[in-house]
Amino acid sequence: HERCETIRSRGVILSRMLKVPTCMAKLKVYVRLIKEGVAFAISALIVNRLRTTLSLLGITIGIFAIISVFTLVDSMERSVRSSFESLGDDSIFIERMPWGPEEGDEEYAWWKYRKRPQVTYDEAKTLKQRMTTADVVSFFGGASRNVEYRNSSAENINVIASAEGFENFITVDIGAGRNFTSTELNSGKRLCLLGFDVAQSLFGVESPIGKNIKVGGFRATVIGVLEKEGQSMIGGGADEWVIVPVTFGQMIMNLDESNTQITMKPKQFVSLKAMEDEAMMHMRSIRKLRPSEEKNFALNKSSMLSNGLDQVFGVLTLVGLIIGGFSILVGGFSIANIMFVSVKERTSIIGIQMALGAKRGFILFQFLFESVFLCLIGGGIGLFVIFLGGLAASAMTDFDLSLTLENVAIGLGSSVAIGLISGFIPAYTASRMVPVDAIRSN
Numbered sequence: 001h002e003r004c005e006t007i008r009s010r011g012v013i014l015s016r017m018l019k020v021p022t023c024m025a026k027l028k029v030y031v032r033l034i035k036e037g038v039a040f041a042i043s044a045l046i047v048n049r050l051r052t053t054l055s056l057l058g059i060t061i062g063i064f065a066i067i068s069v070f071t072l073v074d075s076m077e078r079s080v081r082s083s084f085e086s087l088g089d090d091s092i093f094i095e096r097m098p099w100g101p102e103e104g105d106e107e108y109a110w111w112k113y114r115k116r117p118q119v120t121y122d123e124a125k126t127l128k129q130r131m132t133t134a135d136v137v138s139f140f141g142g143a144s145r146n147v148e149y150r151n152s153s154a155e156n157i158n159v160i161a162s163a164e165g166f167e168n169f170i171t172v173d174i175g176a177g178r179n180f181t182s183t184e185l186n187s188g189k190r191l192c193l194l195g196f197d198v199a200q201s202l203f204g205v206e207s208p209i210g211k212n213i214k215v216g217g218f219r220a221t222v223i224g225v226l227e228k229e230g231q232s233m234i235g236g237g238a239d240e241w242v243i244v245p246v247t248f249g250q251m252i253m254n255l256d257e258s259n260t261q262i263t264m265k266p267k268q269f270v271s272l273k274a275m276e277d278e279a280m281m282h283m284r285s286i287r288k289l290r291p292s293e294e295k296n297f298a299l300n301k302s303s304m305l306s307n308g309l310d311q312v313f314g315v316l317t318l319v320g321l322i323i324g325g326f327s328i329l330v331g332g333f334s335i336a337n338i339m340f341v342s343v344k345e346r347t348s349i350i351g352i353q354m355a356l357g358a359k360r361g362f363i364l365f366q367f368l369f370e371s372v373f374l375c376l377i378g379g380g381i382g383l384f385v386i387f388l389g390g391l392a393a394s395a396m397t398d399f400d401l402s403l404t405l406e407n408v409a410i411g412l413g414s415s416v417a418i419g420l421i422s423g424f425i426p427a428y429t430a431s432r433m434v435p436v437d438a439i440r441s442n
Contacts, residue, residue, distance in 0.1 A: 058330060064386060119262050120256065133275040143258045147216075148202075177193075191220060198241070364430070
């Protein structure tokens with residue numbers, strides 16, 4: 001029994017040793033077949049330059065169409081989302097109009113929301129005194145006014161009346177000068193911060209710090225200029241703003257008729273829901289609403305914008321996929337047509353290869369590789385054109401249009417998939433030929 005076990009174990013070891021060179025030999029055969037298939041495919045592509053060019057044109061246009069749409073949608077989404085990043089995901093904005101349909105409304109009932117009164121600075125001050133869960137409570141009011149300096153003027157500039165704590169909700173990067181102090185924000189001093197584009201329009205290369213300008217007909221002293229923010233998908237942003245203290249803003253605009261907003265952030269370890277519930281309670285109390293009465297204000301959160309953006313860009317992506325899909329379909333048919341022509345032209349060569357021992361799998365691989373290789377070249381050219389177009393668009397405008405690695409992977413993956421699908425039937429047809437009939441064909 002022991003001797004049998006010893007012989008058996010030695011046999012297992014010997015069989016394992018014999019399998020190694022067998023696997024290596026098979027691997028060498030596969031590598032050789034791949035090299036030969038690649039050589040045949042590249043040779044066919046080089047010899048038939050016109051046919052190759054036409055095939056490349058079809059697939060290049062298809063990949064360019066679908067990836068350019070994806071790139072444009074992704075760039076738009078990044079731009080829009082970055083414009084709302086300063087809002088934060090832990091903030092509540094109390095306004096007259098909601099950012100989406102409220103609970104119980106099947107659609108955005110703007111006709112009902114417009115009848116609501118604007119939130120006021122007095123309500124903001126009262127709310128700040130009563131809130132126990134909020135760390136920061138601020139107030140904003142906005143209106144369009146003309147801004148003048150000597151003979152220069154800028155029309156319809158967004159004048160933002162801001163209360164203490166406003167820098168927690170909007171990005172205020174000072175490029176020159178300084179920011180407001182708490183005393184200045186709470187007093188009636190006529191001071192202002194200029195956006196980059198406004199400062200350029202009024203002063204050019206001259207420094208605006210300490211100069212007096214007119215904002216809506218009222219004189220104000222410039223104490224700072226914001227850094228250039230750049231154009232975004234939702235407008236010029238802070239580059240086209242003039243920020244003033246809220247008490248000075250009450251002279252420039254009627255805050256009861258302007259776009260106003262109360263903003264707040266919760267204290268540390270306090271949930272957004274807890275702050276929202278307390279704000280709802282105090283606002284109903286401030287406006288003396290009975291429990292049965294419907295609220296006449298809106299509590300908005302950045303998550304409402306995020307959900308809306310997901311739906312909008314989801315639809316845009318679907319539309320882009322449909323448009324690009326038709327282009328890809330046309331490119332796929334052109335590849336299939338070219339591959340059928342290639343199989344027809346090389347029928348006698350296929351017969352000779354099979355007569356000399358080439359297996360059906362080798363013939364199948366040879367034509368599949370040619371189809372995939374052709375699609376990859378076409379897809380690569382399409383991606384390169386999109387890359388150059390994105391660089392040119394970004395250089396000529398402030399809009400960042402860049403090709404992401406994800407879209408590159410989608411483009412190359414789509415090229416491989418088109419090559420496999422379009423080339424399979426011609427390749428399968430070639431691999432099933434009878435050698436004698438193939439050799440005798442003209």
